[in-house]
Amino acid sequence: MALSGAKKDGREVKIYEYLDELRTDLADYISELSEASVKERGVFAIAISGGSLISIIGKLCEAPYSKTVDWSKWYIFWVDERVLAKNHADSNYKLAKDGFLSKVPIVPSHVHSINDTVSAEKAAEDYEFVIRQLVRTRVINVSDVSDCPKFDLILLGMGPDGHIASLFPDHSTLDEKDEWVTFVTDSPKPPPERITFTLPVINSASNVAVVVTGSSKAEAAHLAIDDVGPDYPSLPAKMVQPTKGKLVWYLDNAAASKLDCTKFSD
Ligand SMILES: O=C1O[C@H](COP(=O)(O)O)[C@@H](O)[C@H](O)[C@H]1O
DSSP: OOSEEEEETTEEEEEESSHHHHHHHHHHHHHHHHHHHHHHHSOEEEEEOOTTHHHHHGGGGSTTHHHHSOGGGEEEEESEEESSOTTSTTOHHHHHHHHTGGGTTOOGGGEEOOOTTSOHHHHHHHHHHHHHHHHHTTSSEEOSSSSSEEOSEEEEOOOTTSOBTTBOTTOGGGGOOSOSEEEESSOSSSSSOEEEEOHHHHTTSSEEEEEEOSGGGHHHHHHHHSOOGGGOTTOGGGGOOOSSSEEEEEEETTTTTTOOGGGOBO
C-alpha cells in the first residue's frame, strides 16, 4: 500500500516504502487503463521510456497481469530513444525487448520502434511520420485541445538532473511547440544522439505516470513536485503538466525523501 496517496494541484503523488508494492500498484494502474481503453476504443496506445522504468514494469510479465491483460490490443511506442542499433546495450528498445516485450504476447507489428539506420534528425522525422499515420487511423487518439496525438498512457522516468524522456534542463528542445518528435545530438547524458517526444505531445496524453526511485533523484523530485517558486523554470520534470489528462507520480521513499508532504491534501 502507498504510504501516501496525496493529491496536489490535480496531480496524484504516491509514495511507497517497498519497491515491490510500487511495482504492483503501477502494474494494477496500467492494466486498469489498458482495460478501460480497450473497452472504449478497442486499442491501448502506450509510450514507454527507457532506464529504470523497465525493470519496474517488468511486473506486468507476471501473473495475474500476464494472463488478464489483452496484449493483442497494445500498441507500443517509445517516448525517447537513443539512436543506436537495436541490439546495442544502450538502446531503449533492447532494454524493453529483453525486460518486458519478449515476455508477453504483444503483436510484433504493434511495436513501433525508431528507424536506427539514419541520423537522429531523420529518425525523429520518420518516427513522427509513423505516429501521424496511426493518428489518422485512430490507433492513437487525437487531442481535442491541440492537434497532438493523445496517447492512452505515457510512462516517464526521471534522471537526477530532472530530465524526462530525452528532454534535458536548459535545452532548446524544451521550447519545441510544433514538432511531435524532435532530436538531440548533444545529450548531456550519453549517448549524445537521441530522439524524443516533445512537451506538447507528453502533455496531451490521457494519462502520464512519472516513476522515480532512489535517493539520487530526491532533490529533482522535490523541485518538480513541491512549490519551490519560479527559480527552476526549465526543469523538464516540472514541465510535465497534462492539459486535460491525469498525472500520477510513483515514488519510493528514497526519491520522496525531500518532498514537503505537509503541503499535500488527501
Ligand atoms: O536517458 C534516459 O534516462 C531517463 C531516466 O533513466 P533512469 O535510468 O534514471 O530511470 C529515462 O527515462 C529515459 O528514457 C532514458 O533515455
